[in-house]
Amino acid sequence: MPRTPLEPRFTIEHLSILDSDGNLDTALEPDLPADELKRLYRAMLLGRRLDERMVRLQRQGRIGTFAPIKGQEASQLGSVSTLRPTDWMVPSFRETAAMIWRGWPIDKLLLFFAGFLEGGQPAPAQHDLGITIPVATQLPHAVGLAYAAQYRGEDAVVMAFFGDGATSEGDFHEAANFAGVWHVPVVFVCQNNQWAISVPLKKQTHSRTIAQKALAYGFPGIQVDGNDVLAVHAASREAVERARAGGGPTLIECVTYRLGVHTTADDPTKYRTDEEVAEWARKDPLTRFTEYLRKKNLLEDGLEAQVDAEIAEAIRRFEATPPPDPLAIFAHAYAELPPDVAAQRRELAERLQAPPPRRADEEHPPAPPMRGQRMTRR
């Protein structure tokens, strides 16, 4: 049946600057000062090393379950590094590297994953939301922040992170649609790491790309090589600048890969092959960037040791945290505790004063960690 195609046709572009074989498109190469390149590299390295360290901390029971970032450093840092401190960053639950770039102390993050709410408290002047666990639910918040910035006449841009799986949620759709209609300064950064736990992208959506989902909302979408920090940076800078100039939202799909476990409760050998992982390991964003800097003679000696020392120091601070004060559960529940909750607080205070229970086994047994049946290999 013939029909009239709507003109102009819809296009989505792909951007790659530095590929996994080290080929560089010099025409597209962003013009980043040496300092900035070194800072980016350090942050990527720190992200990688901390990730490995945190997996060990989790295995030792010193922190609880968390979501490692290995493989996604370029996606996170290429993007977040285009923000100003006065811009807003809205993470999901897998943005350790980006959060540290934004100023979250490492020990605070550890505290968070050790089950202390204190770990979720941004510093007073920090323009970041904390970790959001329910997939995609942070995206409407990003749109609201962006609206508020615009309403107040402030030129802040909001960058929101989420995964490929998150694009299936209604909240992704509603947020993107609001952003399009309201034309607010928000950059949606999807880290398409190919998997949502055990569900591969092709079972997540039948669309060819994530980027093309922007067509549904009438704003630009672009697909970038998410393991190419230069490409991610270039695309993000463009999107952030457009947003700041009043050009509205952008969706950036970073094509990347989660090299490690989904979370420390996950066993990826159940659902994906070693070959697949090995293939993506060859596209490692860190290796690629290392080579790039080596050619530019920007690699610093002793950086690994420096980074490890920073991590070790943060872990020391984390471990020096005093045991949690149970009464603190009431400190921030409400601006002012309602009378009945205040009474509950008094009850707890009295219990804490009371002599220990008569028999030892009246105590709660130690809580088992959350887990599936098997421990993981990677």
Next chain:
Amino acid sequence: MPRTPLEPRFTIEHLSILDSDGNLDTALEPDLPADELKRLYRAMLLGRRLDERMVRLQRQGRIGTFAPIKGQEASQLGSVSTLRPTDWMVPSFRETAAMIWRGWPIDKLLLFFAGFLEGGQPAPAQHDLGITIPVATQLPHAVGLAYAAQYRGEDAVVMAFFGDGATSEGDFHEAANFAGVWHVPVVFVCQNNQWAISVPLKKQTHSRTIAQKALAYGFPGIQVDGNDVLAVHAASREAVERARAGGGPTLIECVTYRLGVHTTADDPTKYRTDEEVAEWARKDPLTRFTEYLRKKNLLEDGLEAQVDAEIAEAIRRFEATPPPDPLAIFAHAYAELPPDVAAQRRELAERLQAPPPRRADEEHPPAPPMRGQRMTRR
């Protein structure tokens, strides 16, 4: 910044066969037998006349609030007429004409809008869901039905109706995405009538068309002139045939207009101009189809009177409905009433036996109709 566009590019097509000036694209003209054309016309006329009658019934307080269809007859009937009885039809709340085509007795519909649940009961063999009030929530049901049909190895196709506003809801997105991934036989028919109550399309979404939203889910989308029953029929037939042949879902955007009030509680003069309404009135689907049939010599004498008599007869049946039996509220709440609800049933039964309250004014005052502040003009 130059980049590589993804190939093939994304295309959305528009289909129009019989335009509002009576121009006919004979190459595209569907090959419908005279009987079928006459049946379609009768259904459109019935839809129109019933609508007008129902507005009066509502004004007289004989039924409650309902959503008129005036202007959308072609969208509803061009599409639903491509289904077999064994296919499934999933309406929203504005598909009176389509529901009647599918076999809903008019008096049952009236009963529904008079607040009787009996009006929402499809006949035993009828493959239709009832009216769904919460916008877009019926769309996942359509996908589930389609999955079930496929699972059972039955060749039923599911057609689901919704409005332009509904495309903003998360449930639209989630349903469309599931349909794409599961590749199920479902046809999404969006009646884009330009308004969601007082919100015009441009405040609803920033996308150029509704049809292009299909690109986000990797299945075909097409925009049709929704006031052109031939175009709607042609596009729907293609989509239904593809679905039945295992070709997966389609999104059809019918570009149409709600000529009347949103519901009988609405006053559209608050948010749109008479000029706009007049302009769309010139594109009236019924006028256009009348002319087409006139040229074909298929207009039947006395059809209006016939249709009016059918409506009058249905209203008579509706008005003969005995007063509601209060105890029926318990009849279908559960397969088997839990003991505490059974006790509530007994309590009500006893109350119904009891002598009337001692004073007349103990009775509930008559319920006011739901309304905004003003009554409507149209």
Next chain:
Amino acid sequence: MKLNMVKALNLALRQEMERDRDVLVLGEDVGVDGGVFRVTEDLQRRFGSQRVIDSPLAEAAIIGASVGMALYGLKPVCEIQFSGFAFQCFHQIENHAARYRQRSQGRFHCAMVVRMPYGGGVRALEHHSESEEQFYAHIPGLKMVIPSGPRNARALLVSAIRDPDPVIFFEAKGLYHAAREEVPDDPEMMPLGRAQIVREGRDLTLISYGAMLRVAREAADTLAQEDGAEAEVIDLLTVAPLDRATLAASVQKTGRAVIIHEAPQSFGPGAEIAASIMERAFLSLEAPIKRVAAYDVPFVGFARERATVPDVPRVLAAARETLAF
């Protein structure tokens, strides 16, 4: 001014918006249309479409975007068109609005109000007549407010807007046009979390809120006239946090209580009210506390609504049983 509840709420919104530029309104049809019940009428004309926003049709994003605005420091007053459509955004309310202060340990909070028309009696279809306060009352971090008349509606809405925490604000559709009341010109506030004794009595306590308050009051009048029994009538005004002290004090005096609400009975608000009174006034109780509520069945269709929504005769029967116990 004598105003009905719609006008009184509109006044509260207008004055709060005049007072504080951070207050804004969003929701479906709240702008040009002034809301399907006209509560936001004329606000967009006064304050512009940036401050009174006709949003797309998506409840989760209405609440989610409001959360984002609140985190930035604005004070969104958003409208969900009918409480029956708020389950679409229930995750944003429970996961976020209610928790952000705690989660961020005070760095952020959500000073926002979610207004919704609720309840029956308006000959409306499914999802347009239900009473869902219980779902919000059980969520820590939220306040749940339900006014019973124009004047307290206006005062409570002002308080809700100025409250630093999220408030769910239910407006009984049946009361919107039911009565007009003198409402002072100057903004008036009422403390959240405080119930009101609207009729004093010593024989029995009738507890209700929202549209059912009228039923309680009428029952009290009848009891006085026909039974010579003086019922104390309590208007909760705030469902959560519950004003337990006022409830307990009343029943310590009367020894008997009947609770009336439109929500289904089982696991409903009346259960908490009864349990709480029992805990605090056990030794004063002369009879089991009775609940008069909707039956535990899904929506019954408005043709049969009166079979399940509490009415005066049902309350009288319960009160008389309680008095005779």
Next chain:
Amino acid sequence: MKLNMVKALNLALRQEMERDRDVLVLGEDVGVDGGVFRVTEDLQRRFGSQRVIDSPLAEAAIIGASVGMALYGLKPVCEIQFSGFAFQCFHQIENHAARYRQRSQGRFHCAMVVRMPYGGGVRALEHHSESEEQFYAHIPGLKMVIPSGPRNARALLVSAIRDPDPVIFFEAKGLYHAAREEVPDDPEMMPLGRAQIVREGRDLTLISYGAMLRVAREAADTLAQEDGAEAEVIDLLTVAPLDRATLAASVQKTGRAVIIHEAPQSFGPGAEIAASIMERAFLSLEAPIKRVAAYDVPFVGFARERATVPDVPRVLAAARETLAF
């Protein structure tokens, strides 16, 4: 066979799927991965990916599509990965699953089971440790089931799958691996809506369910040993519809009751239990019914979880106060 709760639930699913081709399983990661807690392990290998479906990440569509399947006549058993993520689909549950029988006047019904892990004690982050049964218990048209051990979990799941109405089925994460129990090979059913007296006693009734049952039992043992008080312990098994008769009969005997649950106290399930007992056993009550529940604050972080989740000392304190009243 001696099975833990995960294996017992898996057995129920496998046997029901063998018995009835209309039973299918869907949810996030339920297929290849066997569910994040392995409850659906091996089912996809056995029954194929058409019957054990790894769905996209979208809870509303999981429930909504299940509703559609159920309307067609299938019996979906869907999994929501954690009960904390079920508010995303709360509208599909409340608007549709619970109402379709009523709405269609019996032409359709939703024979479906929604399984969700719930509750704390597993060192997990926000939304992974909460206890939301109250929200479902208040919805007419639903059943709300919470087993307390491998054997009753298996039997109740079989019953839930065969039930013609929608059942919300909560599985305590803390119990998944807590204990192994002898589970008969042949399918075993337990009636929904029936509580069990798991320990007889005459001095006091302890009422609980799910993971908190252990706390109640241990408290009962201590009371017997240290106080010479014999507590009757009731395992609800089904929260809604509540087995009011069993509760009332027990308290008519003991005169005293303490309710223990992990959900926040205010407007929680304990309120209905207490109110219901009061209504039915008023004259037998020797003391106010006490509730031991989580405090009314949002998620506290697992480092402080023990401050709010009921434990044996708290139950003992409440029981002793009740006994001493």
